[in-house]
Amino acid sequence: MTSVSAIVPATNAPPTLDACLDAIRGAEEPPExxxxxxxxxxxxxxxxxxxxxxxxxxxxxxxxxxxxxxDAFARIRAGFESDPELAALFGSYDDLPxxxxxxxxFRNLLHHQVHQEGAGxxxxxxxGLGAVRRxxxxxxxxxxxxxxRVPSIEDIELGSRLAEAGCQIRLDPEVQxxxxxxxxxxxxxxxxxxxxxxxxxxxxxxxxSGSAALNLGWRHRLSALASLAxxxxxxxGRLGRVLVAVGVLVALNRSFYSLLVRRQGRARAxxxxxxxxxxxLVGVLSVPVGIVEYLRSRDR
Numbered sequence: 579m580t581s582v583s584a585i586v587p588a589t590n591a592p593p594t595l596d597a598c599l600d601a602i603r604g605a606e607e608p609p610e611x612x613x614x615x616x617x618x619x620x621x622x623x624x625x626x627x628x629x630x631x632x633x634x635x636x637x638x639x640x641x642x643x644x645x646x647x648x649d650a651f652a653r654i655r656a657g658f659e660s661d662p663e664l665a666a667l668f669g670s671y672d673d674l675p676x677x678x679x680x681x682x683x684f685r686n687l688l689h690h691q692v693h694q695e696g697a698g699x700x701x702x703x704x705x706g707l708g709a710v711r712r713x714x715x716x717x718x719x720x721x722x723x724x725x726x727r728v729p730s731i732e733d734i735e736l737g738s739r740l741a742e743a744g745c746q747i748r749l750d751p752e753v754q755x756x757x758x759x760x761x762x763x764x765x766x767x768x769x770x771x772x773x774x775x776x777x778x779x780x781x782x783x784x785x786x787s788g789s790a791a792l793n794l795g796w797r798h799r800l801s802a803l804a805s806l807a808x809x810x811x812x813x814x815g816r817l818g819r820v821l822v823a824v825g826v827l828v829a830l831n832r833s834f835y836s837l838l839v840r841r842q843g844r845a846r847a848x849x850x851x852x853x854x855x856x857x858x859l860v861g862v863l864s865v866p867v868g869i870v871e872y873l874r875s876r877d878r
Contacts, residue, residue, distance in 0.1 A: 580655050583634030583712070584609040587624035588616050592642040594758045601645040601755075607652040610634060622732040623723035625705065629715055637712050639705040639733075644755040646707060647672065653753045654709045665745035666737070668708030669753025670694060673837060677760040683842055684850045685761045688857070691834045693751055696795075700747045703737030707755045714745060731777045738785060766853075770860040771867070779868025780875070798858075801830050805858035824851065 584602050588595050595614070602612055611634055618624035621641075629637050636658055640646060650669065657667045670693035675686035693704070703710075705721075718739055726732035740747060778794075808823035828835055828851065838847035 580636055580658050581611075581634040582609040582636050582638055582651060582655060582709075583611040583613060583628075583632035584638045584640055584651075585613045585615065585625055585628035585632060586640050586642050587618070587621040587628070588614050588642045589618050589621065589624050591616070594643045597645060597758065598640065598642050602640060602651075604648070605646055605651050606648050607655055609638060609651060619723065620727040621705075621729050622721035622726045626720040626723055629712070629720060632712060635712060636709050637715055638709040639707070640755070641706045643758040644671075644706055645676075645758065646755045647753075650707065650753050650755060653750060657748065657750055657753075658709070658711070661746075661748075663746050664711075664748060665714045666703055666708065666710040666740055666747040667750055667753070668700070668704040668706075668747075669749070669755065670751050671706070671757045672754040673841060674756060676756055676758045679760060680842070680846050680849055681763050681766055681853065682759070682761040683846070684838070684853045685766055686757045686759070687837055687841060688834065688854070689757075691837055692798075693749060695833075696749050697751045698749060700749045701737065701741040703733045703740065703747060704749075705733035705736075706757075707753060708733065710740075714740070718743070726777070728773065730773045731781060734778065735781055738781065742785075767856070767860055770857060771864055775861050775864025776868040776871055779864055780872045783869065783872045797830050801827055801854075802858040802862055804830065805855040806862055808855055809859055824855075827851070827854065 586595070586598060599612065599614065602608060611632060613628040613631055615624040615628040618627050625639055636654065638651065638654060654667060658664055671686050671690045673687060673690050675683055677683070718736065721732045721736055726735070737747060804823050804827040808820050808827065811819035811823060831854065835847060835850070838850045842850065
């Protein structure tokens with residue numbers, strides 16, 4: 579049987595850590611080794627330190643605010659044992675986030691939906707609940723802890739390097755965990771802009787290539803254009819055009835909005851449309867800001 583080492587970065591003494599560890603220990607086919615890393619300069623560095631101490635064939639990274647489902651490790655083992663060529667595998671948040679707030683539910687369900695729709699061969703990685711063969715991880719050099727000292731896109735950057743090296747990565751949407759994080763509107767915007775959007779633009783510019791991974795796919799790009807059109811029409815007082823643009827957004831994302839209705843009801847799902855527009859507008863803003871940051875870094 580494939581041996582597994584679970585690695586949990588916990589450098590900021592997260593209050594959810596005990597619940598996270600209990601879920602890991604209580605899982606079916608739990609990991610042979612559970613490593614909690616409380617030292618290090620950010621989660622990327624903590625994960626690298628944990629990987630250096632691990633002895634399992636497969637490293638499973640679990641964020642300290644995630645409760646793995648009981649079958650998560652069994653599914654991960656089965657994935658690697660059934661495909662010797664598989665280098666990395668990652669999963670998804672489930673559709674029952676712990677915090678009931680409108681922003682938290684929207685943000686976590688959006689992540690869930692994107693990962694559910696992205697099942698199969700992948701060119702990225704997610705360290706919230708993701709696994710890599712230990713020898714592949716070591717050969718890649720691990721997470722870029724020098725560049726990413728705060729939670730950011732260190733997992734996406736690792737996935738892009740693995741994919742460029744010809745490694746096979748798979749998104750298994752049935753490998754799931756419950757997210758315990760409570761989001762506010764401010765934290766959502768700040769994360770989408772500074773911790774995700776801008777670093778992702780910089781990464782694409784450094785790599786010199788585009789990407790259609792997960793939320794960079796064609797539907798998400800069209801959704802961003804629809805959101806931009808809606809905002810522009812609203813500023814000009816063209817309410818008819820606002821409705822048309824929002825209608826396009828809803829049509830493009832009808833499966834996601836259906837999920838919001840099932841989980842939140844129609845009124846809060848309607849608020850989710852506004853949050854979705856804001857999410858895409860922040861993504862659009864990330865492009866020029868990311869270009870400026872990339873040029874500044876080149877000058878330095």
